[in-house]
Amino acid sequence: MRAFDYTRPGAVDAAIATHARANSAYLAGGTTLLDLAKINIMQPDQVVDINGLGLDRIERLKDGRVQVGALVTNTALARHELIETHYPVLSQALLSGASTQLRNKATTAGNVMQRVRCPYFRDGTSPCNKRDPGSGCAAIGGVNRETFAVLGTSDQCIAAHPSDMCVAMAAIGATVSVMGPNGPRDIPFDAFHLLPGTSPAREHALEPDELITHVTLDAPPGGARSGYLKLRDRASYQFALASCAAQLSVEGGVIRAPRIALGGVATKPWRATDAERMLDGKVPSRALFEQAASAAFNGATAYEHNAFKIPLGRHAIIAELGALTGLETMQEVS
């Protein structure tokens, strides 16, 4: 692995100041950074280890929201009583991702910051506008199946966002709190990850040297139920081909406060707001779920090898809505 300097500051301010002094990367769990540093895709001259900053707590705020420290591991978050009780969608999404060993090391902020799994991005030589702006995109017209999106793509980049956790957070609603040279600020979760557009190298809303300190989950509405359905090529330790995170309540026989987010099919954790609007206040039915699922993929762009993700993603929505509302939908899927 390439050589770099290593520092482990004891305070957030010191970490940010140290980070600003060189071509740096923050080191949390290291499961993305070290993986990519070994193949020269990430090339820091200095890594700033933030494991000494005490950002590893989960606490319920007075307003009912739950604040998750940047360094809470994926395992600790998934198994925390508050998460298992109030946000099953998040617990399920976390446990569906990666492997036991990776979840034990990977962190909440690191998961938010994880990089795409596009093989052309990772190979270091193919044209890739994300790695080498202006060089082109080998995936468009290449082998673009598992890790490629049909929503939110551009003619510059079609890599799918790889996270399960982030899809659940998009469905729950969350705020990313960051600290930087100019102080703290909050970024709505939906605004944190950026569409590739004409600048796929810019993946998120962080300014230089800013550090995620915690992610705060919105309080779920009363009576909310939630769940995560992940469809993939094998049963474990595989990225999603399509996934659906959903949270809703059913009151007086109608759906209230529906929230739906999709993974594996989009270039960022994808809120299906058109589908949500269609579901709100309606009586659950198979026909309604089909309409909402179709709306979620309006405007989708299929590429040569991933067109199957559009019906697969629709069926993920229909099946998850069925599971949450008690309607049997799977047997009717054609």
Add this chain to the structure above:
Amino acid sequence: MVDTTPATAVQHADPAATPRLHDVELTINGQTHHLSIEPNVVLLDALRERLGLTGAKKGCDHGQCGACTVLVDGRSMNSCLMLASMADGCDITTVEGLAKPDGTLHPVQQAFLEHDAYQCGYCTAGQMMSATAILNDPSIERTDASIKDAMSGNICRCGAYKNIHDAIKTADARLNGGE
């Protein structure tokens, strides 16, 4: 044990830019080691190249295969994706630390032996470390599906999965009174 020899040489574009060494204290299998090590040395390389603990294997070197799995403060982790510096002050268990000092095998090792839960053996240390962590973790259900899911970060290219799974069930029965 104090080891003050320089860390294994790594690639440097500019030798003058060699980063400074970093002092770490690692407790491995109950024994404390002090190393002065280059910042880019991963825990796996420190174990194998500096401390002669070659039980943990380098398979993919990217956290995909699990051959390098060790326990860090009781939890299974890929030692290839962790800087030795990050493990400063941690309590690490490698496969060399599973058996008792008198040579009595750990129940997981004994069960792997009885079930012939390996072929070439390259993944075996990692498999046993993951199995040990799972059997110490009450949050993992003792169903076939959940054990398989929890073990999915350990790849066996010989395909000894059935015997590995059977060995884990046997070890669970002996350690935890499972079926």
